[in-house]
Amino acid sequence: MDITMKRILLLAFISLNIFGLNADTLTLKAGHPDTYIVKKGDTLWDISGYFLKDPWRWPTLWGVNPQIANPHLxxxxxxxxxxxxxxQPRLVKKQHIKKGVEGRILAKDGAIPAIDLALIQPYLLQNRVVEQEWLNGQPIVLSGESPSKHHIVGDVVFVNANLPNGQKLAIYEHGREFLHPETGETLGREIILTSSGRVIADGDISKVELLSSLRETKVGYSVIAVEDDSLMSAFFTPMAAQLPEPANVLAIANKNREAGKLEVVYLDKGNDAGLQPGHVFAIYRDGEEIVIGNDGVPVRAIDRSAYDKMVAHFSDDNVYKVPDVYHGNLMVFKVFDKTSMGLIMFSDRPVRVKDKLITPAELSFKGE
Structure with a gap:
């Protein structure tokens, strides 16, 4: 297909998107390649980013192609x-088979994943958000056989509950309490994994041997049975999150002021709002309110005088709100009742707490 025809088709795709006639139409990225050789370390998201303006829509680019019925292959x-x-644009593949001098077929490297799970591996169990009342009802570490206040792998600690012999346990440090930024509603308590262990002696006070340590375990830390539902799926199918109202960035996992690509943030909505692993959001910063001063010169919020602030409060005629600014997109990978965790997959600008998260439909019109 020649370049002129591709451009005609691309214009047709954009027109259909604008008028809402085909919600599943893909928009190709300007200057996209016609072919690509898969490299070790690639993911489906990364590869789709070479071809699409919205790489999170890789299932549409790959999924209907009979040659790639299973993207893991x-x-x-x-x-x-x-x-x-x-x-519609689709990717087809031609298998690359390596042969030795005698025609022997050599084994390939492993199939590429949808996203690099190594990026979120530390958060599979380390971070959870739970109800404070529920957490208060969990057993705690009382002390240990060692006189030290800090316990590490191989140490035995005492727990104030009769736990089944052989049970696997996770021990958590209490983290931040999350509140809804608008209503002040308590959204839950962050808990951070310090170690894992196994019950080696039951009784009113159980003995637990620490099998692994991410950080030192101290008295007062909560002890929680390891459950299958605390783990996550190894495969995510991205889909546009569609909520009746925007979500917001609640906190940054590493507690920095800003987050960027491939960093983790908390969201202020979770399972109760219908969020699921794989949901994708566009990240936007609220547009500034610009005040027109006495001299007719626009004044940004950070430069306002007391008079400008009064004008902004009382006079709508002299205040203009500029459009919200796009900062990137993220994919939800772990969901709790009232909060969730997301991985920033693309970042145009730094992401901060209170940034707005909306359905990413309009990303189809943005360059990268």
Whole structure:
């Protein structure tokens, strides 16, 4: 297909998106390649980013192609070619088979994943958000066989509960209390994994041997049975999050002031609001309110005088709100009742607490 025809089709795709006639139409990225050789370390998200303005929509780019029925079967060395099927861009592959001098087929490297799970591996169990009342009812570490106040792997600690012999346990330090930024509603308590252990002697006071340590365990830390539902799926299918009202960035996992690409943040909505792992949000910063001063010169919020602030409060005629500013997108990977955790997959600008999270439909019109 020649370049002129591709441009015509691309214009047609954009027009359909603008008028809402085809919500599933993909928008190709300007200057996209026609072919791509899969490399070790690639993910489906990364590869789709070479072709699409919205790489989170990789299931549409790959999913309907009969040659790639299972996206996990894409391997390093495979050649991917962009074609158009029924007017829609699709990726097809040509397998790359390595042969020795005698024609022996060599084993390939592992199939590439949707996203790099190593990025969120530390958060599989380390961070949870739970109700404070529920947490208060969990057993705690009383002390240990060692006189030290800090316990590490191999130490035995005492827990104030009769726990089944052999039970696997996770021990958590109490973290931040999260409040809704607008209503002040308590959204839960962050708890951070310090160690894992196993009950080696039951009784009114159980003995627990620490099997692994991420940080030192201290008295007063909560002891929680390891449950299957605290783990996560190894595969995520991105989909646009559609909520009746925007979510917001509640906190940054590493407690920094700002977060960027491939960093983790907390959201102020969770399972109660319908969030699911794989939901994708566009991240926006609220547009500034600009006040027109006495001299007719626009004044930004950070430069306002007391008079400017009064004008902004009482006079709508001299105040203009500029459009919200796009900062990136994130994918939800772990969901709690009232909060969730998301990985920033693309960052145009630094992400901060209170940034707004909305349905990412309009990303189709933005360059990267």
């Amino acid at each position: 894409i391997y390093p060395g495979d050649r991917l070619t962009l074609v158009f099927i029924d007017g």
